Amino acid sequence: MTSTRSLRCKGSLTHPLRFLALTFLLAILQVPAGADKPALAQDQGYVALQQELQRLRTTARLMHTTAHPDDEDGGMLTLQSRGNGTTALLCSLTRGQGGQNKSGDAFSDELGVLRTLELLAADEYYGVEQRFTRVADFGFSKTPEETFEKWGGHEVAVGDLVHIIRTFRPDVLVARFSGTSRDGHAHHQASAIVTREAFRAAGDPNRFPEQLKEGLLPWQPKKLYIGNFQQEEPKLAFDIGTYSPLLGVSYTQFAVQGLAHQTSQGTGGFRLPPGHRFTYYKRVDAVLPQASLKDNESDFFDGIDTSLPGLASRIGADESKAPFLRPGLQQLAKLVEEAAQNAQPRDPSAAGSPLIAGLKLTRDLIKQVQQSQLTLPQKLELLTNLRTKESQFERAANLALGVLLEVSVDPPDTAQAGFFRLEQTFQTAVPGQTFTLTARFYDRGTENVEPEEIALDMPEGFKSEVVKRDLKPLHSGDMASVQFRVTVPDDAQYTKPYWGRKSAYKESVDSIGNLSYATLDLPPWPFRAHAIYSAAAGKGTVHAIAMAKYIDPVSGQGQHELAVAPPFSIEFPDAIRVLRKDSKEPFDLTVRVRSQLNKPADAEVRFPSQMLSPGAFVSVTIDPAQKPVHLDKEGDVAEVHFKVTPRDHPLLSFAYLKRPKPLPASDIKRVCGGLMYLAKSPNASPPADQLTARCPEAEFQQVPREYTEPINAAVHYEGRDFSQGFHVISRADLDTFYYYHPAELTLATVDVKIPPKLKVGYIMGAGDEIPSILSQLGISVEMISPTDLQHSDLSR
Numbered sequence: 001m002t003s004t005r006s007l008r009c010k011g012s013l014t015h016p017l018r019f020l021a022l023t024f025l026l027a028i029l030q031v032p033a034g035a036d037k038p039a040l041a042q043d044q045g046y047v048a049l050q051q052e053l054q055r056l057r058t059t060a061r062l063m064h065t066t067a068h069p070d071d072e073d074g075g076m077l078t079l080q081s082r083g084n085g086t087t088a089l090l091c092s093l094t095r096g097q098g099g100q101n102k103s104g105d106a107f108s109d110e111l112g113v114l115r116t117l118e119l120l121a122a123d124e125y126y127g128v129e130q131r132f133t134r135v136a137d138f139g140f141s142k143t144p145e146e147t148f149e150k151w152g153g154h155e156v157a158v159g160d161l162v163h164i165i166r167t168f169r170p171d172v173l174v175a176r177f178s179g180t181s182r183d184g185h186a187h188h189q190a191s192a193i194v195t196r197e198a199f200r201a202a203g204d205p206n207r208f209p210e211q212l213k214e215g216l217l218p219w220q221p222k223k224l225y226i227g228n229f230q231q232e233e234p235k236l237a238f239d240i241g242t243y244s245p246l247l248g249v250s251y252t253q254f255a256v257q258g259l260a261h262q263t264s265q266g267t268g269g270f271r272l273p274p275g276h277r278f279t280y281y282k283r284v285d286a287v288l289p290q291a292s293l294k295d296n297e298s299d300f301f302d303g304i305d306t307s308l309p310g311l312a313s314r315i316g317a318d319e320s321k322a323p324f325l326r327p328g329l330q331q332l333a334k335l336v337e338e339a340a341q342n343a344q345p346r347d348p349s350a351a352g353s354p355l356i357a358g359l360k361l362t363r364d365l366i367k368q369v370q371q372s373q374l375t376l377p378q379k380l381e382l383l384t385n386l387r388t389k390e391s392q393f394e395r396a397a398n399l400a401l402g403v404l405l406e407v408s409v410d411p412p413d414t415a416q417a418g419f420f421r422l423e424q425t426f427q428t429a430v431p432g433q434t435f436t437l438t439a440r441f442y443d444r445g446t447e448n449v450e451p452e453e454i455a456l457d458m459p460e461g462f463k464s465e466v467v468k469r470d471l472k473p474l475h476s477g478d479m480a481s482v483q484f485r486v487t488v489p490d491d492a493q494y495t496k497p498y499w500g501r502k503s504a505y506k507e508s509v510d511s512i513g514n515l516s517y518a519t520l521d522l523p524p525w526p527f528r529a530h531a532i533y534s535a536a537a538g539k540g541t542v543h544a545i546a547m548a549k550y551i552d553p554v555s556g557q558g559q560h561e562l563a564v565a566p567p568f569s570i571e572f573p574d575a576i577r578v579l580r581k582d583s584k585e586p587f588d589l590t591v592r593v594r595s596q597l598n599k600p601a602d603a604e605v606r607f608p609s610q611m612l613s614p615g616a617f618v619s620v621t622i623d624p625a626q627k628p629v630h631l632d633k634e635g636d637v638a639e640v641h642f643k644v645t646p647r648d649h650p651l652l653s654f655a656y657l658k659r660p661k662p663l664p665a666s667d668i669k670r671v672c673g674g675l676m677y678l679a680k681s682p683n684a685s686p687p688a689d690q691l692t693a694r695c696p697e698a699e700f701q702q703v704p705r706e707y708t709e710p711i712n713a714a715v716h717y718e719g720r721d722f723s724q725g726f727h728v729i730s731r732a733d734l735d736t737f738y739y740y741h742p743a744e745l746t747l748a749t750v751d752v753k754i755p756p757k758l759k760v761g762y763i764m765g766a767g768d769e770i771p772s773i774l775s776q777l778g779i780s781v782e783m784i785s786p787t788d789l790q791h792s793d794l795s796r
Contacts, residue, residue, distance in 0.1 A: 037733050040124055042082075042254075045399065046345050047246050051127070052396040053343070054085035056336045056358075059385045060306040062088045063170035063221070064128075065161065065195045067187040068137055069096040069119040070265045071176055073227075074126050074255030075240030076279050080300075081127035083244060083251055087388055088128040089168050091519075092119065093157055093191050097504070098137030102266040108504045110727065110739045111264065112137075113497060117734045118262040120521060125258025129168075130521040133160035134510040136501065141186035144193060150508040154194055159208050161198035164519050166216040169384045172300045173199050173221045174281065182229060192226055199224040199285055217377055222304055224285040231280050234295035241277035252277050261733050308333040311385055315378045322372050325382070328365045332358055332389070343400060349445040352401040356537040359393035362386055397540045402445030405454070405544040407529045409562060410436045410483070422557050423549045426598045426634050428565035429527070431492040436467060437546055437562075438483045439529045443474035450474060450534045454482040457528040461489040486527070488564060495563035496726070496740045498523050522737060527562045560736040568603065568631075568715040569594040570743040571725030576769065578776045579619070579646060581751045586645045589622065591713050591743075592725075593638050595631035602630050603717040605640045619709055619749055620644050629715070713743040754779060761794060 042048065062080055066072050069092055080086040096119075097112030106114050116132075123130050135157050141147045148154055165173070177183040179192030201207040203220025212218075228235050240252040247254045252272060259267050281300075286293055292303035305313055312319055312326040319325065335358040343351035369382050398404075409425040429435065441451045450473040456464045468483040498517040499510040517523045527546035532539055547559040570593050577589075591605050606626045623643045631638055714723040723743050730736040759780045762771050771781045784792055 037121070037735065042247055043124070046343065046348050049343055049348055049351065049396060049399040050246055050340075051082055051085070052392055052399060053336060053340050054083075055081075055087065056085070056389065056392050056396060057308065057333070058085045058306045059308065059311050059388075060084065060086040060172075060301050060304070061168065061170040061385075061388075062086050062172045062174060062300060063091060063165065063168055064088065064174045064176065065091045065093070065191055066176045067093050067185065067191040068099070069115045069122075070259065070262045070267060071188065071191075072119075072122075072126070073176055073279055074122065074259055075250075075252030075277065076174075076238055077126040077128050078255040078258075079238060079240050079242065079251040082247065082254070083242070084299075086301075088126070089131060089164070089170065090119075090123060090126065090128045091131045091133070091161065091164055093133045093135050093194070094137035094187065095132055096137050096265070098139040099265065101264045103263040103268075106264075106727075106729070106739075109497075109500060110729070110741075113729050113737055113739045114264055115262070116521060117729060117731075117737055118264060121261035121734050122255075122258035125254055131164045131168075131519045132499075132521065133157050133164075133519065134499065134512065135160075136504075136508045136510055137187065138508045141190075144186050144189045147186045147190040151190075152509055154197060156509055157190070157194040158197045158201060159211075160519055161194060162202045162208050163211055163216065165198060165202040165221065166211060166219045167519075169219045169381070171222050171304055171306070173224045174300065175224075175226045177227045178229070178282075179226065183227075196224065196226070196284070203287075217380055220287055222286065222288050223283060223300065225281040225283050225300060228280040228282040232282060234282070234297075236281045236283065236297045236300070237278050238281075239276055240279050241272075241275050243274065250274060250277070308336075308389075311382065314381055315374060318374060318378060321374050322369065322382075324368050325365070328361060328368075332361055332365075335361070339396070339400065347446055348400045349402065349447045350400075352397055352445070352447055352535055353537040355393055355397035355400055356535050356540055359390065359397055359540060360538040362390045362393055366390065394541050397535075398542050400445070401447055401449060401535060401540070402443065403449060403533060403540065403542055404442040404444060405439060405529065405531045405542045406442070407437060407439040407527070407544045407546040408559065409546065409548050410438055411549070422551045424551050425549045427548050427550060427560075428495075428563050428596050428634075429486075429488050429492075430565060430567045430596055431488050432490045434485065434487045436483055436485050437527070438481055439531070439544070441471075441474075441480045441531050441533070441542075443476060443478050446476050447535060448473060448475055449540075451480045452532050452534055452539070454480075454529060454531045456484055456486070457530060458486070459492070459526055461492065462526070463487040463489075492526070492564050494565055494726075494738075494740070495523065495526060496738055525561045526564050555732070560730070563736075563738065565596050565726065565738070566722050566724060567595070567597050567601070567717060568722045569596065569725045570605070570713055570715050570722065571741070572713065572743065572745040574745070574769075574772060576746045576748060576773065578748045578750060578773050580754075580777060581749050584646050586643050589642045589644045589745075591640045591642070593629050593631065593640060593715055595636045596634055597631070598634045600630070600632050601717065602628065603715050604628050606714050606716050606721070608712055608714050608721065608723070619747060620646050620711075622711075626716075708749070709747045711745045711747055713745075750777075752777065761792070763789065 064072060064077060071092070072090055077088055077090060081088045095112035096115035097109050099111065101107055101111050101114075104114075120130055133156070135151045138150050141150070151157060173195060175192040175195040177188040177192040179189055179196060181189065183189045183192065199221060203218045205212065205218045225236065240255070241250045243250050244254070253274065256270050256272050260270055283297070288303050294302065309326055309329045311329055312322075315322065335354040338354040339351040339358070342354065366383060366386050369379055369386065372379070374382070411423040411425050426435070439454045441454060443449050451471050454471070458464065464484045464486045466482060467485050471480050471482065474480060498514045498520075499512055501507040501510055512518050514523065525545050528543065529546065530541055530543045532541055546562045548562045549557065549559045552558050570591060573590055573592055593603070593605065595601055604626050607622055621644070623645065627640050627642065629638050629640050712723060714721040724740050725743050726738045726740045728736060729739055754777060759782065760774055761782050761784045762774070763784050763786060764771070771783065774781050
């Protein structure tokens with residue numbers, strides 16, 4: 001599971017149309033363009049084209065809300081997206097970071113990253129986009145009141161949901177749960193409660209007005225549904241057991257195949273037989289005219305015109321201000337049907353011409369709407385849907401014509417040659433690095449195409465230049481390419497979660513490091529490309545993510561998205577070290593350093609401290625205070641060892657300054673000669689007998705109690721300190737991402753007396769560090785498996 005192997009935008013988002021452009025850009029960047037796991041067969045070729053054509057026929061937009069990953073109604077989402085062509089979005093309030101891990105040792109916020117990747121893998125089966133709010137899963141909750149107390153009230157979750165609704169602009173909002181005690185887990189109840197609040201709040205300009213400054217306009221979904229597990233009347237039923245010839249199984253069977261990727265939750269073995277299987281919902285709110293609503297509904301979108309020409313009706317009497325709109329939409333609908341008739345299983349290339357024509361017409365309509373006299377809300381309503389159609393036309397045309405863009409880091413000159421060659425490149429780019437990568441454009445269909453431009457899409461400050469260009473008209477089976485030289489700026493942001501908490505034990509709401517990414521599943525990958533090509537009817541566009549390649553000794557060639565990482569990862573093998581208060585025995589301290597540089601590096605491991613001299617901490621001294629480390633290449637790991645000695649006289653005093661107001665840290669350091677250790681609570685400071693004369697402005701009180709102290713490590717390299725470690729979160733069935741954590745060891749001094757020759761038998765739990773802590777205290781620990789418990793001799 002866990003192995004150890006930003007797109008920024010110029011300008012401020014103060015205009016709704018600029019915000020819409022960013023929203024569309026981020027939607028494009030979320031399109032999978034290659035990963036280390038195989039692409040679904042149902043998302044390739046003729047089968048994928050037929051599904052994309054169905055999406056082009058409708059403007060239906062649905063948003064589904066849940067509390068955790070694996071709560072989602074995957075069968076319903078798959079039926080809507082892959083069966084009906086609905087543009088669907090799944091929002092999980094939390095990332096599931098508070099649960100147990102049934103597939104590995106990641107827990108807490110690292111588990112949240114893993115479960116994000118697992119849910120994204122499931123989403124590929126459902127065919128949906130993914131969003132999250134800032135509230136965290138803090139474990140099982142018995143009541144909604146407890147949940148909202150932990151989440152700081154309703155406003156954080158409701159505000160994030162409103163942000164997503166105003167961005168995605170769904171026609172229908174669907175909560176998985178009912179908001180009652182029948183939901184069980186209070187997080188489930190809370191997710192439905194805030195969904196009901198957000199339904200009306202999203203359309204109210206007086207709610208969350210700060211979002212309007214970001215360019216978000218109010219948006220009122222038309223209908224709200226909640227989960228109806230009790231099948232109360234009136235009920236809306238979907239037979240998600242319906243067989244799909246394109247998928248080869250029923251919609252819910254296909255969805256369960258996606259759910260099976262969430263193995264940290266124990267879903268890996270789930271399978272369903274063919275046959276009817278129903279899911280039920282109940283409408284609880286709507287803003288449509290009463291005459292268009294009925295109790296015996298057959299679909300979420302009953303009473304809503306979701307046809308392409310019907311989009312013109314949404315501006316009402318002002319349709320006369322856009323006389324081009326309805327004829328254009330009608331022509332789009334005709335082109336979609338023409339493409340559907342031309343698409344043949346053996347050769348769908350003939351569908352490419354009407355799809356390219358539809359793409360051109362959609363782009364023309366977008367320009368005309370932007371230049372029209374319509375109001376800003378009307379423009380935004382139309383442009384949201386037209387931008388979606390633009391993306392769908394692009395993908396459908398690429399599938400029909402068989403065009404493909406791939407971008408990868410160039411292997412070293414020493415890479416093996418041959419037809420079945422395996423390539424090993426560096427795995428992460430580091431700030432300041434210069435390297436080359438190559439974009440390759442393939443014509444796999446039967447129609448001739450010509451790539452006119454291949455360009456890189458990278459964050460501001462990244463530089464690229466063309467090394468070699470080979471663009472030309474292509475026939476079936478031909479390839480064109482462009483090689484780039486890329487330089488990563490020294491201040492490049494690392495590819496890491498944009499969300500996080502300083503203390504998972506004390507905080508239940510994530511902090512957001514980059515507000516422009518708020519609610520996204522992951523931050524955009526930094527190295528991307530697009531190609532513009534010409535075909536018989538016009539121009540098409542295809543996108544790709546740059547990939548790094550690696551050789552797995554078992555599965556062979558693999559690849560993953562290229563990320564930016566620091567030159568070193570540094571961490572302590574154990575996150576906590578427990579000392580007995582009366583212990584004076586020295587112990588070994590290990591620091592693990594991994595290089596991300598593809599060249600030899602000489603660095604130094606240090607223990608930075610702002611208040612004390614090098615190597616000196618409140619309760620211990622570390623010898624030596626720094627130590628050199630040499631690493632030859634990327635992926636090399638070195639363990640650097642130090643000797644830690646508890647102080648003879650632990651610094652267990654706390655200084656109270658004789659001042660009306662506390663002094664700032666710099667003054668305390670000056671007054672006390674730089675020997676005081678600062679803490680928010682009376683935990684530690686130099687002994688009174690040492691500093692009475694040196695600190696006449698302070699009183700000291702002995703605090704003979706247990707306390708903790710952080711010890712931070714850093715790699716010093718080329719004048720800079722690197723003090724973070726990161727884990728590569730990856731699995732054969734998942735994409736790859738990264739979890740960062742500070743290189744920090746918590747040193748805990750405890751007042752405990754241990755009987756001599758004490759032996760403990762221990763049954764391990766998920767993410768359990770207790771055996772290691774007991775051993776640190778000098779207790780003999782023997783692990784007992786649950787299966788051996790009945791037969792073990794516990795008297796020994």
